[in-house]
Amino acid sequence: EPEVTQTPSHQVTQMGQEVILRCVPISNHLYFYWYRQILGQKVEFLVSFYNNEISEKSEIFDDQFSVERPDGSNFTLKIRSTKLEDSAMYFCASSASAEQYFGPGTRLTVT
Amino acid sequence: GQQVMQIPQYQHVQEGEDFTTYCNSSTTLSNIQWYKQRPGGHPVFLIQLVKSGEVKKQKRLTFQFGEAKKNSSLHITATQTTDVGTYFCAGPNTGNQFYFGTGTSLTVIP
Numbered sequence: 001e002p003e004v005t006q007t008p009s010h011q012v013t014q015m016g017q018e019v020i021l022r023c024v025p026i027s028n029h030l031y032f033y034w035y036r037q038i039l040g041q042k043v044e045f046l047v048s049f050y051n052n053e054i055s056e057k058s059e060i061f062d063d064q065f066s067v068e069r070p071d072g073s074n075f076t077l078k079i080r081s082t083k084l085e086d087s088a089m090y091f092c093a094s095s096a097s098a099e100q101y102f103g104p105g106t107r108l109t110v111t
Numbered sequence: 112g113q114q115v116m117q118i119p120q121y122q123h124v125q126e127g128e129d130f131t132t133y134c135n136s137s138t139t140l141s142n143i144q145w146y147k148q149r150p151g152g153h154p155v156f157l158i159q160l161v162k163s164g165e166v167k168k169q170k171r172l173t174f175q176f177g178e179a180k181k182n183s184s185l186h187i188t189a190t191q192t193t194d195v196g197t198y199f200c201a202g203p204n205t206g207n208q209f210y211f212g213t214g215t216s217l218t219v220i221p
Contacts, residue, residue, distance in 0.1 A: 031207070033209070035211075042199065042211050042212065042213050042214050043146075043148075043154060043199060043201075043211040043214075044211070045208050045209050045210065045211070048206075048207045048208060048209075050207070055206065055207045056204075056206045056207045056208040057208075058208060091153055091154070093154075098142070098144070098159045099144075099156040099159070100144075100154075100156060100209075101156070102153040102154045102155070103153065104152075104153050105153050
């Protein structure tokens with residue numbers, strides 16, 4: 001069964017550093033998403049991406065964040081100048097229509 | 112902004128008891144989705160409801176979408192230990208931005 005993959009599974013970085021979280025969506029999907037989940041809290045929408053551009057972004061997704069689909073398979077989330085409060089689980093998801101398939105997540109720890 | 116609240120936040124039940132979680136949106140939703148997240152896992156899609164008043168069943172799970180399309184519920188009959196996890200509802204805004212509910216964490220005591 002096809003699945004969304006994410007790398008790395010855990011990223012530790014120092015405050016102020018830049019991180020790139022990587023995702024490989026399911027190959028025939030057209031819609032891609034990034035979410036974050038602070039430990040024990042709800043899943044928060046960051047951004048949706050369709051047709052090689054951002055279709056929606058939340059208030060959380062400010063200039064510190066960017067997304068890219070550098071080739072036909074990868075979908076990346078870049079976080080510049082990380083802050084302590086960026087520590088969370090980041091999930092990538094993809095969909096062909098309604099159902100969103102989530103990846104296993106990257107746990108980002110900012111120290 | 113749009114808010115999606117769920118109650119209860121936590122629910123402990125004895126195995127075999129029923130469980131219900133309620134989802135309420137501050138705005139009308141075009142559709143609502145339900146996800147299950149096991150401890151340490153990622154959200155897994157369960158179902159989507161689109162029509163006002165729609166009811167769908169998946170084995171022991173019953174999903175309802177309110178007539179006003181602002182609320183929804185998930186009912187599990189005769190819970191099993193495999194039902195443990197957090198159940199989230201999620202609805203889109205007018206675009207493609209999904210708002211997840213606050214979640215209900217279900218613990219099933221064997």
